[in-house]
Amino acid sequence: MSFIQTGRIDLKSDNAIETAGGNTSTFTRVTFPTPFPPGSSVVVLPLTQTFNGPETPGIRIHDVTTSGFLIRLNEVYAGATKSDGKHTTETIGWLAATV
Numbered sequence: 001m002s003f004i005q006t007g008r009i010d011l012k013s014d015n016a017i018e019t020a021g022g023n024t025s026t027f028t029r030v031t032f033p034t035p036f037p038p039g040s041s042v043v044v045l046p047l048t049q050t051f052n053g054p055e056t057p058g059i060r061i062h063d064v065t066t067s068g069f070l071i072r073l074n075e076v077y078a079g080a081t082k083s084d085g086k087h088t089t090e091t092i093g094w095l096a097a098t099v
Contacts, residue, residue: 012088042099
């Protein structure tokens with residue numbers, strides 16, 4: 001049996017682009033409204049809902065558990081132009097489901 005939860009969060013990035021794997025000090029914790037059953041494998045699908053800044057916001061997800069996940073905006077590289085990582089507030093919708 002699969003379980004699904006949805007939500008949204010307003011995020012912005014005041015930090016430089018994150019390039020070090022595992023450094024989650026600039027991520028935001030999202031807690032599910034209801035924890036998934038213990039032992040569940042959970043996937044999170046995020047999607048930008050707004051278009052408030054001129055650069056393309058990348059979304060990074062980390063540490064998905066049965067109780068929540070970490071998320072942050074991390075602007076994407078545009079060809080030879082390197083992003084500074086800073087981005088205005090965007091609304092991110094997410095869907096979490098067991099697999």
